[in-house]
Amino acid sequence: MPTELEELVEFLHHGNTQIRQIAAENLVGYTTAQPSLFKYNQLEPIKDLKMLIKDYPPIAKNALTMLVNLSEDSEVLGCLMEDDPFMESLLKRVTDPKEKNADLVCMLVANLAKSPNITKLLTLSRTVPKTLSTSPFAIDQLLDCFVKGATGTYNADANYDYLSYPVADLAKHEEGRVHFLTPREADANIVPLTKLIVFTEHGSTIRRRGVANTIKNICFHIPAHERLLANEGDETDSGAGIGLLPYILLPLMGSEEYDDDDTEGMLDEVQLLPPDKARESQNDIIITHLETLLLLTTTRQGRDRLRAIKVYPIVRELHLHSDDPEVREACDRLVQVIMRDEEGEGKEMPKLEELPDDDDQIVEIA
Incomplete structure (x- = not known):
């Protein structure tokens, strides 16, 4: 009964x-x-x-x-x-500009992305919502919702922030990483990743967290490191540069001033920041960006690039201004790699725990 x-x-x-x-x-x-x-x-x-x-x-x-x-x-x-018809019913609601429950649907899609079968979104073809996208593929349409949701220009009742979570999960799969790094013919040859990286300093914590994890997961694809590290539009052996680094470094930075030795070689985008520049407020997102930088040190080319653009002073200042032991530990792991000697080369640079004490704060590694 x-x-x-x-x-x-x-x-x-x-x-x-x-x-x-x-x-x-x-x-x-x-x-x-x-x-x-x-x-x-x-x-x-x-x-x-x-x-x-x-x-x-x-x-x-x-x-x-x-x-x-x-x-x-x-x-x-x-x-x-x-249930493929059920998935289509969800996609129909996400891409409907008048759907009042679109963000709830996005939350459900985010949970469904925990299934390995979520990769079907990469190849699933469906009707093109004319006011949203030029691509018939589900993943491209979801990315367009995500981009337009940032300014509320598509659906007044939805911000689509939670779509960053399934995107991050898709980037855990090799086919997902390749997709986000490949120019989309159906979308004016735009590289999907370039649509995402611009949101690393967005006002929504959910959006920033999802994008940070997407970037990190994509950086497990080592063959793409050359393009990721190169300036936007610069030609590399593997294609046009994506210019990822400013979007990772800026969230790690506050309004600190650097001396001339530190700034020489820094990327233009991270210099002369305004006095009210705020560092990322969520420690887990900071750690994700630090782990991404660590992934980018996998190759000698990556390590040399991070040294050349003076990542060390940025991480040093982050360490000085953070009281979170996990953030400090992540800083130290990165410093151990980018500031150590390459075999057979000159004097080793200082590690964080070897830096002189700051006037206002003692540097400690947890």
């Missing part, structure tokens, strides 16, 4: 709209308090929720909220990801 709650769950597919709405409203809390309830009768409630996202807006909103909470479960995740 079904329990009272199981009977309530069955009302999700009731023919009366008001009853469906009451059931949805009352069940939201159980998605976190008792998620196993929604596996009743071979995931029948999940199948109902997939249908309810097409229901009236208040019901659809509750259904999406429940699916966001429940999609952490691997069995539920599999049920959602194996």
Whole structure:
């Protein structure tokens, strides 16, 4: 015999709209308090929720909220990801400029990206929303939503910030990294990564975090390091330079002043910063950028490039102005690589723990 709650769950597919709405409203809390309830009768409630996202807006909103909470479960995740028509229904809502629940849908897509099957977005072709994109591919359309969402020019009810999370997860896959580094013929030959890197200092923490992790994951693709390190538009053996470095370094910098020895060779974009320049406020994002720089030291060319543009003084100042032990540790790891001798070469440069004490703050490595 079904329990009272199981009977309530069955009302999700009731023919009366008001009853469906009451059931949805009352069940939201159980998605976190008792998620196993929604596996009743071979995931029948999940199948109902997939249908309810097409229901009236208040019901659809509750259904999406429940699916966001429940999609952490691997069995539920599999049920959602194996349903291609369901994925298309989500994409239709994300790309609809009048969809009021678009950000909730983005949150659900972000959770679905934990499945390796999310790579289907790289090749999935669908109708082109004329006011949004020129590309028939789902991933390109999602990136266009993300870009336009930053200024609210596509959907007044959505900022699309959470789309940065599935993009970061896609960049964990080799085919995803290659996609984001390849000019898109259907999108005026734009390299997708260049659409993302401009948001490393955006006002949204969610957007900054997702973009930072996307960049880091892409930097695991070592053959692309030459292009990533080169100035934007400069020709390299592997294609046009992407000019990634300013977008990683600027979030690490505050309004500190550097002496002439430090600034000689620094990128133009990171010099003469305004007196109100603020450093990234989230320590986890700072650490992600430091780890990205560390990945870029994988090759000798990368290490030489970071030395030439004076990354060391920037990391030194970050270390001096941070009281977070994990940030300091990440600074130290990077310094150990970029300031050490290459085999058979000259005097080793100072490590962070060897720097003289600052007048106002003692330098310590946790």
